[in-house]
Amino acid sequence: MTAYREVVVRTPLALKILPIVSVATFFIAWEIVVRTGVVPDTMLAAPTTVTQLLFDKFTNMDPDGALLHQHAWVSIQEAFGGYFLALAVGLPLGLAMGWFNVAEGLARPIFEIIRPIPPVAWIPLTIFWFGIGLPGKIFIIWLGGLVPCVINAYVGVKMTNPTLIQMARTYGASDWQIFRQLCIPSALPMVFGALQIALACCWTNLVAAELLAADAGLGFMITMGRRLAMPEMVVLGMFMVGLTGAFIGVIIDRVEKRLLAGIRR
Amino acid sequence: MQNAARPRNKIEVCNLTKRFGELLVLNDISFSVAEGEFVAIVGPTGCGKTTFLNTLSCLLPASSGQILIDGTPANPKRHNISYVFQEPTCLPWRTVRENVAYGMEVKGRPRKEIDERLDHILDMVGLTQCANLYPNQISASMQQRIAVSRAFAVDPDLLLMDEPYGQLDVKLRFYLEDELVNLWRKLKSTVLFITHNIEEAVYVSERILVLSNKPTRIKAEVKVDLPRPRDFMDPEFVRIREHVTDLIRWW
CATH class of the missing domain: 3.40.50.300 (P-loop containing nucleotide triphosphate hydrolases)
Structure with missing residues (x-):
């Protein structure tokens, strides 16, 4: 067994140090630009001001009516509600469309009609239907996440190595066996790509939905920051949106690496 | 004849x-x-x-x-019917052992029979040592041996x-x-x-x-x-x- 010992891959030094240097430089430059007045503080807040507000917002409901984690929690609920609904509908639909002609024939035309409409364009209708509460935003976010799920799952199945399908056929595998045993595992890397892309789409649409129709959430906080002329609140909202999105992305990446051990090294 | x-x-x-x-x-x-x-x-x-x-x-x-x-x-x-193709046809998400088992699984053979046959065949072709590796961890010739073993395993x-x-x-x-x-x-x-x-x-x-x-x-x-x-x-x-x-x- 020793002959097949795992190879240890080391991260090059440059890739360890340079990211820290680059991030530090970015924030220091930003601070200097605002502090020295090159950019007036009515247009952009310095990182230190934003950090102050960050800690303040954990205990202070003013001026936007909710604490920071309350905003974040509302956004996360909306985003994940829409995201998981998009996965639950989009992935099976896309996988089925990739392999079964009936599914492709029925769903593809409708999907192609709806696909080019940006989810934000649905907001007015959504307000008619659901008001400005949670369900409406989940609907918008769901629409946004659905498209990448369907497309990636569909393409993933279509990319299944045809020789593998032939191989399974000669063993007498049924269509369903091939779908389950070959097409779905083959599509997994694309599906995991979809998890990331869909999350980005959901998160983007979340902010859009909250900018237009909300009374709480990180997007709402950004809007309030604009209305109250508080750039630090805008920046804090943006930062929180980015941070939360990145954090979820890391988790998905971890899960992906573990599940796809055999496909990617 | x-x-x-x-x-x-x-x-x-x-x-x-x-x-x-x-x-x-x-x-x-x-x-x-x-x-x-x-x-x-x-x-x-x-x-x-x-x-x-x-x-x-x-x-x-x-x-x-x-x-x-x-x-x-x-x-x-x-x-x-078994078919060994010109190019390797290992399923990348299955280990060597699971790959050799694939044909028998499609045929719905009982698990016990599959395991016995796997032990026998992997031993014959000398793949026992790397039974738990994934295809991307072994050479192209070994991948082809997996395909051959899989083909023989279903008793074609x-x-x-x-x-x-x-x-x-x-x-x-x-x-x-x-x-x-x-x-x-x-x-x-x-x-x-x-x-x-x-x-x-x-x-x-x-x-x-x-x-x-x-x-x-x-x-x-x-x-x-x-x-x-x-x-x-x-x-x-x-x-x-x-x-x-x-x-x-x-x-």
Whole structure:
């Protein structure tokens, strides 16, 4: 067994140090630009001001009516509600469309009609239907996440190595066996790509939905920051949106690496 | 062509014809293969060898004629047909062991039988050591051995091989050919082995079918009645090899 010992891959030094240097430089430059007045503080807040507000917002409901984690929690609920609904509908639909002609024939035309409409364009209708509460935003976010799920799952199945399908056929595998045993595992890397892309789409649409129709959430906080002329609140909202999105992305990446051990090294 | 040692015909191919539109590829091919026989098929490049195998394996429907296995029309769901492709066909998300098991799993064999057979076959081909590795962790030749093991594992009525060792170097090729012959003798499968390497055909098979240029038919049949292990320097071996070479010469 020793002959097949795992190879240890080391991260090059440059890739360890340079990211820290680059991030530090970015924030220091930003601070200097605002502090020295090159950019007036009515247009952009310095990182230190934003950090102050960050800690303040954990205990202070003013001026936007909710604490920071309350905003974040509302956004996360909306985003994940829409995201998981998009996965639950989009992935099976896309996988089925990739392999079964009936599914492709029925769903593809409708999907192609709806696909080019940006989810934000649905907001007015959504307000008619659901008001400005949670369900409406989940609907918008769901629409946004659905498209990448369907497309990636569909393409993933279509990319299944045809020789593998032939191989399974000669063993007498049924269509369903091939779908389950070959097409779905083959599509997994694309599906995991979809998890990331869909999350980005959901998160983007979340902010859009909250900018237009909300009374709480990180997007709402950004809007309030604009209305109250508080750039630090805008920046804090943006930062929180980015941070939360990145954090979820890391988790998905971890899960992906573990599940796809055999496909990617 | 029947002799006393051959109990019966396992495979009967009757008037097999395949056309793609106007293009006639397989022209009224008939032959039979005895149970447990190892038949090699050689032919000039582009003579439709792969179409021939794809039709035999029911991947392509025949235009006319039929293929009988044990007297009934060949059907991958009913018969055990195995096909070893030219390129490696390992499932990258399965370990070596799970890959070899794949054919048996499709056939719905009981888990206990699968495990026993896996132990036996992995041991025979020396893959036990790397049974839990994934295909991207092993060499291309080992991947091809997985495909061969998987093919033998289902106890095939008909095992089709399409130049399985075409991309390997000569030394390894002889080694794997010995391994193949060994598997065939122990597991007593009926093998149809396609190759463009005449030496390989003489080395492994009991009988060689020589195909003609398109539209393809069987041009000649050469018996290889040499003791094993075979020596490719043996004058009789060389005579057969040259005879087959003359038969497919197109230059």
